[in-house]
Amino acid sequence: MAKGNHPVPVTSFLEGSVHQGVLGNGLKIVTDAVPYVHSITLGIQIEAGSRDDPEQCPGLAHFIEHAIFKGTKRRSYLDIARNIEKNGGYLDAYTTKEQTCIYLRCLPEHLEPSFDLLSDLVCDPIFPPEEILKEKEVVIEEISSVNDTPEELIFEEFDLRSFPNHPIGRPILGTEKSVEGFSDSDLKNFMRQHYVPHKMLLTATGKVHHDDIMRLGERFLGSLAETPGHQYLRQPFLPEHYTPFTVKLKKRLFQAQIVLGTAIARQDPLYYSLMVLNSMLGNGMSSLLNLELREKRGLAYNVFSSVTFCDDLTALNIYAGTDSNKTKISLQLIGELLKSDALLHPDPEEVRAAKTKLLGYHIMGLEKMTRRMSQTASDLSYFGRYIEPEEKTAEIEAVTADTIAEAALLILHEAPCSTLVYKPGK
Numbered sequence: 001m002a003k004g005n006h007p008v009p010v011t012s013f014l015e016g017s018v019h020q021g022v023l024g025n026g027l028k029i030v031t032d033a034v035p036y037v038h039s040i041t042l043g044i045q046i047e048a049g050s051r052d053d054p055e056q057c058p059g060l061a062h063f064i065e066h067a068i069f070k071g072t073k074r075r076s077y078l079d080i081a082r083n084i085e086k087n088g089g090y091l092d093a094y095t096t097k098e099q100t101c102i103y104l105r106c107l108p109e110h111l112e113p114s115f116d117l118l119s120d121l122v123c124d125p126i127f128p129p130e131e132i133l134k135e136k137e138v139v140i141e142e143i144s145s146v147n148d149t150p151e152e153l154i155f156e157e158f159d160l161r162s163f164p165n166h167p168i169g170r171p172i173l174g175t176e177k178s179v180e181g182f183s184d185s186d187l188k189n190f191m192r193q194h195y196v197p198h199k200m201l202l203t204a205t206g207k208v209h210h211d212d213i214m215r216l217g218e219r220f221l222g223s224l225a226e227t228p229g230h231q232y233l234r235q236p237f238l239p240e241h242y243t244p245f246t247v248k249l250k251k252r253l254f255q256a257q258i259v260l261g262t263a264i265a266r267q268d269p270l271y272y273s274l275m276v277l278n279s280m281l282g283n284g285m286s287s288l289l290n291l292e293l294r295e296k297r298g299l300a301y302n303v304f305s306s307v308t309f310c311d312d313l314t315a316l317n318i319y320a321g322t323d324s325n326k327t328k329i330s331l332q333l334i335g336e337l338l339k340s341d342a343l344l345h346p347d348p349e350e351v352r353a354a355k356t357k358l359l360g361y362h363i364m365g366l367e368k369m370t371r372r373m374s375q376t377a378s379d380l381s382y383f384g385r386y387i388e389p390e391e392k393t394a395e396i397e398a399v400t401a402d403t404i405a406e407a408a409l410l411i412l413h414e415a416p417c418s419t420l421v422y423k424p425g426k
Helices: 060-070 077-085 108-123 129-147 150-162 176-181 184-194 210-221 268-282 288-295 324-338 348-365 369-382 389-397 401-413
Strands: 017-022 028-033 040-046 090-095 100-106 200-206 246-251 256-265 300-309 313-322 418-424
Touching: 017 210, 028 210, 028 369, 040 108, 040 369, 060 077, 060 090, 060 100, 060 108, 060 129, 060 184, 077 090, 077 108, 100 108, 100 369, 108 210, 129 150, 129 176, 129 184, 150 256, 150 313, 150 418, 200 210, 200 369, 256 324, 256 401, 268 288, 268 300, 268 313, 268 348, 268 389, 268 401, 288 300, 288 313, 288 324, 313 324, 313 401, 324 418, 348 369, 348 389, 348 401
Parallel strands: 028 200, 246 418
Antiparallel strands: 017 028, 040 100, 040 200, 090 100, 256 313, 256 418, 300 313
């Protein structure tokens, strides 16, 4: 390590106190007691996302995330909204390719009624027909919003073209046609298959006590039962499911949109090296992409990279928005950068800077309770266990120039990069 550089410490102030338990029905519970906050973030994560949608029903997992807010056996949609907000809390949810999360934030004195509400949503939704019809219109408007936002739409189309024969390529929101076609039995069958104890995780973060959460979990979620019969098996990803392509399309827009990317099979030994590689390549003002395309040449206002770790694959994407006449030079510079010594023979000082930047993001993220909640769930889903902050810090610190070069060779050269460009035009 160069003189004057020191590892970023993870203090006990940020660590919290993590405990794990399992209810009698097999539902896992993780509590993260954080002494310096005065609220509770309570979440239920379901191991089912858009890649688990039935083939004929793309967007179903996401639609159910909406639909459970429309009423339960004990509450109308108005009761649901008012019950949490009258106590100063809020409800939210999100769906990814592989998970659905329903969560809330509340004050400690309102934990019990908030727990009751959250469990009611995932255990006893009734999907009132008139409310479901209205919610279909809401989700179709959400799809229209994405279609009107080229920097979002291009990522959806990129995935569709990259994985044409695998469910990981399906859009999370589905299509207008698929949403209109969802039936009551579609919703209930999906929930019977996926909203079951062995596929669910309850996380409680903030001003919590583990024993209290276990007691409330048994009371409100302990009666949730497994569905008898055949268990769902997620379709695995194989390298041949990725289909490289280069496509340029004309769209009604003012700025050209560029996405490059590739995908490989899951690579656990290089997990943290890939994270640091992404930090160097396209995360932040000092990243290689931002310096080369924006700061040095003024080609793009927004340029970045991202790495996504799924259950059985790792994907890297690069995005840039630029003038239509500058797409060729932008693509050329990105291609040169991906083959450059900056990634294949990285400077140890640049590696150190990228690691410190990543550690800073990680530690500051621990101060956000929803981030802690989702990170805990991600650890359990991806690694099968909770990863202590000290362990993550040590793993990031252990990344070297050699392991970054190995990661770059693997993800950038094992499978060809694909390119999708939207150019202004009719």
